[in-house]
Amino acid sequence: MSKVASPEELSRVRYGPPKKGWMDSPAEFKEGRWCYGSKPKDHHVIGLPNPRSWSPGDEDWKLPDNWKEIFLEGMRERLDKFRTFRIFMDICVRCGACADKCHFFIGSGDPKNMPVLRAELLRSIYRGEFTNTGKILGKLAGGRKLTYEVFKELFYYFFQCTECRRCSLFCPYGIDTAEITIIGRELLNLLGCNIDWITGPVANCYRTGNHLGIQPHAYHSMLEFFCEEIEEITGILPEPSFNRKGAEILFITPSGDVFADPGTYTCMGYIMLFHYLEGLGLDLTWSTYASEGGNFGYFTSHEMAKRLNAKMYAEAERLGVKWILGGECGHMWRVCNQYMDTFWEPPKSLEIPVSPITGTRFEQAKDHKMVHICEFTADLIKHGKLNLDPSRNDIYNVTFHDSCNPARAMGLFEEPRYIINNVCNNFVDMPINTIKEQTFCCGGGSGLNTDEIMDLRMRGGFPRANAVDYVHQKHGVNLLSCICAIDRATLPPLMEYWVPEVGVSGVHELVANALVLEGEQKRTTNLRAEEFPWVEEEEEEAEEEALEVSLEAAEETAAEAAEEAVAEAAEEAAEEAAEEVAEEAGEEEAEGEK
Amino acid sequence: MGIWVSFFAVIALVLIPSVGAQGAGQYIFGIFIPYVAVLIFVIGFIYRVVQWGKTPVPFKIPTTGGQMKSLPWIKWNPLDNPATTGGVVGRMALEVLAFRSLFRNTRVELRDGPRVSYGSNKWLWVAALAFHYAFLVVFLRHFRLFMEPVPGFVGLLESVDGFMEVGLPRLMISGVVLLLAALYLFLRRVAVPQLRYISFAADYFPLFLIIALAGSGLLMRYFIRVDITSVKELITGLVSLRPTIPEGIGVIFFVHLFLLSVLIAYFPFSKLMHAGGVFMSPTRNMANDNRQNRHINPWNYPVKVHTYAEYEDEFREKMKEVGLPVEKE
Amino acid sequence: MALKQLLEENKSVILSRWFDTILETYPVDTQHFLRSKKNQFDNPVARRISDGIEGIFSQILNDDEEKDVSPFLDKVIRIRAVQDFAPSRAVAFMFDLKRLVREVLGKAIRELQLSEELGRFEEAIDKMGLLALDIYMKCREEIYELRVNEVKRSVSRLIERANKICGIPGKEGDPEVCSTDNLT
Ligand code: SF4
């Protein structure tokens, strides 16, 4: 009999890595950690280089022969084009302040997931290929050459970074590993190495305007479908307009919220809010052309981000609107806030955004002419323009997840909290080192919200889930709200795995629950068709009342009814009898004639 | 391995002047090398800063660490999320003078119930502050060696620095702090596996160098005395570009001077350049006012986009079917 | 009974050695991090593990009929199930406990002649080890379910809508029923 190692023996094996330096331990491609490779058809749509079918699990990635040249040339070009890149390559002192700030490191324990080391993967090439000391001293000066293995390692770890910028916050020089990842991914893209979940949506957005590739008529009918659902709940059928020229405001939101639960409820929330405001003078249109706020191009390259972003201003100009209102989305706002105004000069036809309801001028957006819906709604609430019944959200104990991008690339903290506090009665924040600027990523940002790396996402999202679990245990929190469409896609599985009692919602879903529409029918459920807690009580009461009334009435009515019934029956019987008689008589007559 | 290479390199750097700074050799170590080192430092530093400065900043991407400036009734955090140049200066000052970002590490909080805990990284913040400030004070104190009359602030510094009033010559805290902080930063690098993992020779070398530099300075001040008047004469000569080598300066002085020369010559080619880089880091030195003031990318170029016309051409019939307005019938 | 007492008395020693043994299954660079940071939000993994094993241990000592270790096993295993450990390695920590107890208490057990009790104790741990494997498998299954659900959810409304158009109410979530090809 062959000897099988006992579990005890197995457990004595040490798991620690070989005592070698990180440069000597190449990345092991573990299933469940890499995403599927990009597909050639999508490469063709958006003109990405090197279209071929491949998988990161393959030995041969089918790179062009001169791949090294292309990569290094791309790197040189970017060193000359981005001060960020050059400085971040030069000044890291490896102090380690960022090392344990990355959710992927905290959750996985893989040392190469320390932000500093993620950056060193590329920095070592910079030193080894571009600086004299590195060229001469090699490893001693922290330099190494670009090899096939190193290239694969870059791919492996740049697609394990969600570009969340948490590390940047703690770095004394502001070194932003997200920026390094962005540029690293650009370099990988030069050789056509991207993941399917990024190139697919990019190609779809490019052509049809949304990540699933849904065509305009179907997109339109999805929103109509929501309107019907709203009618079922409220008795009111909103009629949003599309591609309408001459509207004052263009509304753009990520398309994820149009197709996927629970984002759909947020989308319904927008529709209801806009319907409510129409009565107060809102003149707003949706667009099927600029129907994707999210920008997966940003996870590919700066250029691709710009190509997708083009639609926003272009559509605003074509429709002749005065300003743009942007929905709840994380990386959409990263791009809109920090890049859009640089990518493009805002069309001259746009004006400084002014809320048509409150008259507030949004000075903070005076050049770039786009307002975040949370700013817009917070302003409405502040001016008392919304008729709200927060008790309709009483079944929820809400906490708020700051999405990385609005947090660390914008600083949008108080507006959503202000809104939630006004539309809900129960709100509590998570511990301070897990929210606001220190917020933890959902584990699936930057295009990593695909299902084949669910393990990685569960690990990476664990620090976030852990903080939710804490408020769940301590305060009975059962709803995690957020202002990001990717969050609404990635947090539900994260919660299902770690804290199954907690659901996920957008902020405007809560707004719409609380919003009292003019002339609405008595609402019994929220947007998710969950009954309000008091409905059952009320129904019971109503039933009881009805019962009493009917008992009294019953006696009288029963008697009356019986009489009537008898009388009717008698009449009928008489008629029938008469007919029969007549027939018979007729027959007899006929016979008699014979 | 890197650690030993750095260690022996520094030992060698100590030995070279010990052996070489005799007789005529003193001219090399006392005059030639310091001048060359300063030259390398100045040219190198300028070169690096100009190289960074020449590299464009295509996008305005500050890392925001607090509430942005938005609606007037929302409390804004102007230092962690500056929207004006003044705010940026304030943020930078906090960063450079108080190491704001490192301090974030140490946010005090509850753990295991009501006990308050400070993250271990508070030590990094303390040590980094101690290290840099001690270095600054020590550096400024050296002004006494070549400035006549001794500027007031140097005297003031010394009286603060020597507040302990012990020893003869009076013990200056800064030198000791510098040495201890450098030792701490070194030990930390060795003792914490995750730091050892990311460190290589270039991380140990400057630390060893500074430890040796501070050590030789302390030795010279308290134990192996050198003739201070001659040292003054030499340094004043160097600074006033009329170099001389007076008689009878101990070898230890040349060791000290040589280590300093190596340090400043090494400076522009190493991570020590973070001293200049921190001011130019785009995530810290830009205002979060993207939506108010347009940032121009100097190399912005046109890209291929999918226009509305192309889009309508592809989907016109389907759009018309559901009543979506179209441009061309 | 006497063994239980011994275990109780040496609880903190055994727990801390047990914790260390588990940490040793992580890369060395990570161990330091897992050990050093005490904040439960900055270092949730270590916190979960130490909470979990403490719970398991106290359940072992607990005489109550209703005792239930699974929530505590779940605490430890749920995180290890997504950390690239092979199943055997993910649950091996339960079996480590046997070795640890022998190491720490071996002498006392021999002196007090408790080997029979020890046998029963180890049997109980073996059972928990098997339970741990079940929990591991459950976690893995959940992961696969999450994957399936996510794919469904990402197009949920679209399919619901498509089915409505095709007049097949109530068949939500089944893409076979009515192809969405005409939409994309
Ligand atoms: S915090 Fe900054 S300087 Fe320190 S290791 Fe990280 S990136 Fe480098």
Ligand code: SF4
């Ligand atoms: S940006 Fe986020 S995911 Fe990327 S290294 Fe930094 S902390 Fe980790």
